[in-house]
Amino acid sequence: MFIESAGNSLRTIPGSFAVQPTSLQALFSKLPAESLSAGQTLILEGDVATSVFHVVTGSLRIFRILGDGRRVITGFLHAGDILGMSFKSHYIYTAEAITPVTIRRLSRKSFENEIAVSPDLGPAVFHQMSDEMAAAQDQMVLLSTKNAEERLCSFLLKELQRTLNAGALQTAVQLPMTRLDIADYLGLTIETVSRTLTKLSSKGVIETAGRHSVKILKRGKLAQMAGDGDEYEDDWRPATPQPERIRH
Amino acid sequence: MFIESAGNSLRTIPGSFAVQPTSLQALFSKLPAESLSAGQTLILEGDVATSVFHVVTGSLRIFRILGDGRRVITGFLHAGDILGMSFKSHYIYTAEAITPVTIRRLSRKSFENEIAVSPDLGPAVFHQMSDEMAAAQDQMVLLSTKNAEERLCSFLLKELQRTLNAGALQTAVQLPMTRLDIADYLGLTIETVSRTLTKLSSKGVIETAGRHSVKILKRGKLAQMAGDGDEYEDDWRPATPQPERIRH
């Protein structure tokens, strides 16, 4: 198995914004770029884990398929992210291009050699994995306690954060994935995703513009509705305590 | 943040049984043991991450609390597991003793020094983190697609596996945690946990013996009901293909 890495895209912890191009990414800079078209598979669940990848442009989905055909998307990857950084013999998930993608490939052997040699590379990998683990825990929290609306709000906030980290100044978030991708990521159905987005629009919190773009109109409200309790506040904070709410 | 570690307890991947006392655990062997009584907090979400722990005996729960009081248990730790192995400045979760617990403590500074010095310690840590990541992904799959019965069956199977790895020869699984702990771990309510266990008992798949012990009567059936599709088979495998089932 291996760990899908997340440059900043999966980093949901507020306060850790700085986009330091880690020494990790530098590893790939001299390697040739490869291209994938939308829908192509980069790595396949069960295959021998031979390479580590750096995503240069485009987006991918990371997923597993259950025996009965159900699909679970455990994450999305975007430009700057690293993929396949693991120390297991086989990949435990599939990675598929959502948009046209360019990547750089490093053999796992070289990767491990570089780590053994370079003194500051080890810590960089540890940090990276810690970030991923934190993101995984956030996702577990989302999946075990949040309702449909909270899930969508959390998702949109994270995508907004990623967009802003990438240097954008606006609040228009690009969502390259389909509704089905979002549904499989949030543990919902496409109908519920669609309905919830419609509801958020009619509440004036967001504004959809085509299938793959959403404008965040009220970020504070969105953060409040995400249900993380005082974690995402920026320019808005409720003076009144939230009502009791213990059950699921 | 940091990563809750899992010696073998969170390792759900079949085929990776061997309980090698890693070089990681050797790090702690010379340190003094500390005791906690049931209910005591070992580490607190938000505190500065100063130590790494090795669980010698007993069990702990790892959880986060949402703003509105909801609790999400992201894992359980048992004898042999390592806790707090992370490279973040603050703990992102709380660890609380379920039973009386004894642990050994290593300062994070020492831990990082040891890693920098010892050549085979780095890879051990990487592997550990990869295992944890795999376990986290399994949990995401469970939380996003499985129904109550499948969740309970998956949980019981994992606990059985852990019991067997620990050297037991029987199929009586000890569950030190309460129903509420199980519910908060599986994203259910205590009522649903209770009802589902009752149902599994009446189906003859398990047999409860007191609050903290469950006997697995039909392991193959349990594996089938866990919904992982041909992943946990041991001595039993259905000849007939499963019916189509794509939706959540």
Add this chain to the structure above:
DNA sequence: CGCTTGTTTGACCTTAATCAACCTGGGTGG
């Protein structure tokens, strides 16, 4: 022995899944 906390069971209700119909927009080919 009698609390207190944890667990089970029952009745009812809410949320999101399911089933189904219709809409939309970006190609493609006549």
Add this chain to the structure above:
DNA sequence: CCACCCAGGTTGATTAAGGTCAAACAAGCG
């Protein structure tokens, strides 16, 4: 160029799984 096609998306009606509320029951424990 436009009609049609079709995958992806939206909206509506209904249902079922599991949450909620409530009450009774069990098991430690002081």
